Amino acid sequence: MVNPRTVRLAALGFAAAVALTACAESQRGSEEEGGGQTGGTMTFATEGAPKLFDPFFATDGATFRTSQQIFEGLIEFKPGTADPEPALATKWDSSEDGMTWNFELREGVKFHDGTDFNAEAVCANWDRWYGQTGAGQSPAVTGYWQDNFGGFSDGKTPSLFESCTAESPTKAVVKLTRATSKFPAILGLPSFAMQSPAALEKYKADEVVQQGDSFVYPEYATQHPTGTGPFTFSKYDEANGTVELVRNEEYWGDKAKLDKLVLRAIPDETARKQALQSGDVDGYDLPSPADWQQLKDDGYQLLIRPAFNVFYVGIGQKNVPALRDLKVRQAIAHAIDREALVKQQLPEGAKVAENFYPDTVDGWTDDVEKYNYDPDKAKQLLADAGQSNLTVNFYWPTEVTRPYMPNPQDMFGLIRGNLEAVGIKLNVVSKPWNGGYLEDVDQGKADLFLLGWNGDYNTPDNFIGNFFSDPNNRFGTGNSPWGKTLAQEIQDADSEPDAEKRKGMYEELNKKLKAEYLPAVPISHSPPALVVAENVKGLVPSPLTDERFDTVSLG
Numbered sequence: 001m002v003n004p005r006t007v008r009l010a011a012l013g014f015a016a017a018v019a020l021t022a023c024a025e026s027q028r029g030s031e032e033e034g035g036g037q038t039g040g041t042m043t044f045a046t047e048g049a050p051k052l053f054d055p056f057f058a059t060d061g062a063t064f065r066t067s068q069q070i071f072e073g074l075i076e077f078k079p080g081t082a083d084p085e086p087a088l089a090t091k092w093d094s095s096e097d098g099m100t101w102n103f104e105l106r107e108g109v110k111f112h113d114g115t116d117f118n119a120e121a122v123c124a125n126w127d128r129w130y131g132q133t134g135a136g137q138s139p140a141v142t143g144y145w146q147d148n149f150g151g152f153s154d155g156k157t158p159s160l161f162e163s164c165t166a167e168s169p170t171k172a173v174v175k176l177t178r179a180t181s182k183f184p185a186i187l188g189l190p191s192f193a194m195q196s197p198a199a200l201e202k203y204k205a206d207e208v209v210q211q212g213d214s215f216v217y218p219e220y221a222t223q224h225p226t227g228t229g230p231f232t233f234s235k236y237d238e239a240n241g242t243v244e245l246v247r248n249e250e251y252w253g254d255k256a257k258l259d260k261l262v263l264r265a266i267p268d269e270t271a272r273k274q275a276l277q278s279g280d281v282d283g284y285d286l287p288s289p290a291d292w293q294q295l296k297d298d299g300y301q302l303l304i305r306p307a308f309n310v311f312y313v314g315i316g317q318k319n320v321p322a323l324r325d326l327k328v329r330q331a332i333a334h335a336i337d338r339e340a341l342v343k344q345q346l347p348e349g350a351k352v353a354e355n356f357y358p359d360t361v362d363g364w365t366d367d368v369e370k371y372n373y374d375p376d377k378a379k380q381l382l383a384d385a386g387q388s389n390l391t392v393n394f395y396w397p398t399e400v401t402r403p404y405m406p407n408p409q410d411m412f413g414l415i416r417g418n419l420e421a422v423g424i425k426l427n428v429v430s431k432p433w434n435g436g437y438l439e440d441v442d443q444g445k446a447d448l449f450l451l452g453w454n455g456d457y458n459t460p461d462n463f464i465g466n467f468f469s470d471p472n473n474r475f476g477t478g479n480s481p482w483g484k485t486l487a488q489e490i491q492d493a494d495s496e497p498d499a500e501k502r503k504g505m506y507e508e509l510n511k512k513l514k515a516e517y518l519p520a521v522p523i524s525h526s527p528p529a530l531v532v533a534e535n536v537k538g539l540v541p542s543p544l545t546d547e548r549f550d551t552v553s554l555g
Helices: 004-010 014-020 061-070 119-130 143-148 197-202 219-223 269-277 289-297 326-335 338-345 375-384 408-421 433-442 464-468 483-495 499-517
Strands: 041-046 075-077 084-086 089-094 100-105 161-168 171-176 209-211 214-216 231-237 242-247 260-265 283-285 301-304 309-315 391-398 425-432 448-454 520-525 529-532
Touching (some): 061 231, 061 242, 119 171, 197 219, 289 301, 391 408
Parallel strands (some): 391 425, 391 448
Antiparallel strands (some): 209 214, 309 448, 309 520
């Protein structure tokens, strides 16, 4: 494989500047060279079941965890980092204006159905994404495309994508309508993995049907996902949320060491821990920080991911005019004891957040307005704003564990106490994460809410662009006089091709986000973990929660 650093440097001009910155049977196989075993079955417990198996139509982490083993993109992320590296594309470069991108493709690669991966297949995938119609244009179906590329070929709304041309079997040329800091790193997202055009056509992949507020997906998405990756789809037991994958014996690279990988949904964290302790699973995701030390003491391997996320208290500005007053939002910020939350609720290595993304991302700056815990100042700001009797709806989620929010109930309890202590009256609303919470928050029903983001790739736009680039967002910034200004400032920074100038623009944006806008209160960055049995070897924790299991063996 080409050295990723070499590729990032070779893709200079604009390129380097923007993109590179079942039971745990543990059946033993033969000894692999260098230690460990080949063969066997690993069972890993996840926090939820996948909605479907077509990553282009997915927005949930459980689907992505499965699809990352089946599919590959032109670009992937180097294990253990958020940095892009070659995958199905061996190298790339761009025009000076950052709008035309040339991808050299890996030869000799086949999809799981035996058809060839080549430039025509690349462009067929792009044309599929861009050409969605009907239900395929719903944000609930193609949210990642719309968040990152905008509109479709019907021209109803602008799109970042313009065209894809297969100049030869091994060269695809992608044209954009403007420069963007997130390209080509964005192509490492599972939504933009390469899928077999033949299988997409055979199993009618784009025939999505809307029924009321829900969607019915075609046979491809539920039974026949077809990629180029080290594992192939075997079967799915929907009743207990268990996916079985098997080794791709025709894989173009180093073949997976496991015979089978089973991903079993166990939503309750305590139940996941008990399944590991009983030997029913070989590992699980998102152990509670309170259990970390005991798990280590019991001989399990705790694999800690780098913190690449942010947890925040969102401040909706749709329903309560008082929340459009900066003094009120500043009062909320001063009322929250973020240091106590980090120390009491989060694992070792967590940090108080001062920006809306971690300090490993370009444009982070310490030169921002600080909102230290100061209840007296919070009360004074509320009084100055004439809001000493402020009442708001405060939402928090149940039935969920997130990398940035390991225990929503306890985290909510601390913040609730802080806010009530300064005189803010709270109407508390709790709903299941996938049972109304996200829907209500996205529809602007929540005045205050707990949420966060685990980064997809290493650019500022993946954080603040996702949050605020559309004024019609969950924060309701379009209801404030500065909402459209903020959205334009974010697009201007994202579109700046000069890396140093762009970094400065993001630094200024981060200052304004804290001092002038404050659409939410950033609380913390937290390092989530996985835990596996002592005999599991080769699993690399990812800051993107993007772990690949093809390198895993059972000792």
